[in-house]
Amino acid sequence: MNKMLDVNNIEFFEKVETPFWFYDMDLLRATVGKVVSLAGRYGIDVHYAVKANEEKRILEYISSMGLGADCVSGNEVIHARDCGFPADRIVFAGVGKSDREIADALKAGASFNCESLQEIFIVNAMASRLGIRAKVSVRINPGVDAHTHRYITTGTYENKFGISDYEFAPLVDLLGRCSCIDFTGLHFHVGSQITDVEEVFSLVCTRVNSIVEWFEKRGLEVRNINLGGGLGVDYEDPDGQPIADFETWFGTVSGKIRRRAGQSLHLEPGRSIVAQCGTLVSRVLFVKVGETKNFLILDAGMNDLIRPALYGAYHRIENLSARLRPNLPQSQVYDVVGPVCESSDVWGAGRFLPLSVRGDLMAIRSAGAYGQSMSSRYNLRDLAPAVYSDDMHGARLRTEYFQE
Ligand SMILES: Cc1ncc(COP(=O)(O)O)c(C=O)c1O
Structure with a gap:
């Protein structure tokens, strides 16, 4: 099993500042x-x-x-x-x-x-x-x-x-x-x-x-x-x-x-050496109910991983926080999008996921190749740091601004 999916790791990731690259x-x-x-x-x-x-x-x-x-x-x-x-x-x-x-x-x-x-x-x-x-x-x-x-x-x-x-x-x-x-x-x-x-x-x-x-x-x-x-x-x-x-x-x-x-x-x-060991871990900033669609707006964007916007590439998206809750079916349909001011900043349209809420951790899988190496500071966004399965505890912890 990919280390990222380990429940103990997910509990730890809840405290880490997102987005970050996780390498197994x-x-x-x-x-x-x-x-x-x-x-x-x-x-x-x-x-x-x-x-x-x-x-x-x-x-x-x-x-x-x-x-x-x-x-x-x-x-x-x-x-x-x-x-x-x-x-x-x-x-x-x-x-x-x-x-x-x-x-x-x-x-x-x-x-x-x-x-x-x-x-x-x-x-x-x-x-x-x-x-x-x-x-x-x-x-x-x-x-x-x-x-x-x-x-x-x-x-x-x-x-x-x-x-x-x-x-x-x-x-x-x-x-x-x-x-x-x-x-x-x-x-x-x-x-x-x-x-x-x-x-x-x-x-x-x-x-x-x-x-x-x-x-x-x-x-x-x-x-x-x-x-x-x-x-x-x-x-x-x-x-x-x-x-x-x-x-x-x-x-x-x-x-x-x-x-x-x-x-x-x-x-x-x-690609074949590094793609599957890397995951871009992100967080749901907002859930937006549109006229015809529901959007999950993540804190990772096309500046972090440009493959979907550049090639229309598919990456599997998983709600990690939902794994810690009682099992809910993958029955909600979302357009999962990033925060960058471009309409092509879309992680996946019409994705079936469990009910997702603000703050949920989302994993964008198979991101180890042509991910971090192609990332940019577009919109002057920060570059996401790497977290390695070998010493995860060096990861930068998040600051809680909302409940200060
Ligand atoms: C000359 C050359 N060799 C090797 C590679 C690596 O290819 P891949 O990541 O598909 O294995 C590339 C990728 O563009 C390349 O241009």
């Missing part, structure tokens, strides 16, 4: 443990996609378990180093790296996933000026549809990511002329929240096999084959399968990618 560290450990053991079994090198959640404590744990870090900004590279990832386990990816970021990452000893010929040219020139050799993999756009939301699909020709087929020959030529680049391999990432894992990754692997063969025939040794991240999680039923189906993912790619001796296979999961 046992679930994180169980998830990472599973990843490490499957990675060993299938011979896969795993880098965690830092963008999903860059909380220091989470990164420190993940680095201590030997995973590498997939970073997409200069600051993420530096942060990963500060959280214990060795430089040779840090990869700097991203479609738009600034000169400063490239220089910092070169000096830090990170390797690169480059996304355009122009970028490779610049990385080579800057490495030459710094007297450093850059380890570079090249991201390819494989033209594969990940069957996911159009905002998180990245591997079709409509997307800005990677190098297209028509640039393959010029790429071979360019790499031959880059004296400060050690070419390490090819990188692919077709999208996020992929649920048709076998189908999508089988397609990806077929494409990747033929692309790798194409480059090797032209004399480029592809030592690393990196298939990116993308494994989906169950947002509807976070407690049904709290650890995502890494078995199917690892098994599919390991079975379908042709690997010759000396070639390594890499994956970069983000």
Whole structure:
């Protein structure tokens, strides 16, 4: 059971200032443990996609378990180093790296996933000026549809990511002329929240096999084959399968990618590692009876977790306080909304919940990935703090203003 649902914890949360991010560290450990053991079994090198959640404590744990870090900004590279990832386990990816970021990452000893010929040219020139050799993999756009939301699909020709087929020959030529680049391999990432894992990754692997063969025939040794991240999680039923189906993912790619001796296979999961261990805990500020709807107005908003407003993403919502009361049916229908001055600040429309009242604690589940890391101070709201299951009692307690 997710620690957040433990009745003793809920009683404690009643005293804590909301909103806050609750992280179930046992679930994180169980998830990472599973990843490490499957990675060993299938011979896969795993880098965690830092963008999903860059909380220091989470990164420190993940680095201590030997995973590498997939970073997409200069600051993420530096942060990963500060959280214990060795430089040779840090990869700097991203479609738009600034000169400063490239220089910092070169000096830090990170390797690169480059996304355009122009970028490779610049990385080579800057490495030459710094007297450093850059380890570079090249991201390819494989033209594969990940069957996911159009905002998180990245591997079709409509997307800005990677190098297209028509640039393959010029790429071979360019790499031959880059004296400060050690070419390490090819990188692919077709999208996020992929649920048709076998189908999508089988397609990806077929494409990747033929692309790798194409480059090797032209004399480029592809030592690393990196298939990116993308494994989906169950947002509807976070407690049904709290650890995502890494078995199917690892098994599919390991079975379908042709690997010759000396070639390594890499994956970069983000969401599937951290989504289910995180919950955004909020409180009902007001219950508003509208003309046609009843609203629960929470103290957490789209600035905390933007996924519903940005992608129309679904998050399960639970009334935690109602678990402490005699069982009431989930028979009330509410539009659950946030306090931000935007009509898109909606957690869920027409949600069935038990009768809910001002002050009730509400859990917005599966919020560990692309939640806290994407939060902002829009409306000048405070950033919600993190509370960890390992030392909850460090949480900031709430002040009672109403009954002073
Ligand atoms: C290149 C790359 N690798 C890995 C990831 C992580 O994906 P996910 O969180 O779906 O596992 C992303 C996410 O956008 C990405 O762009």
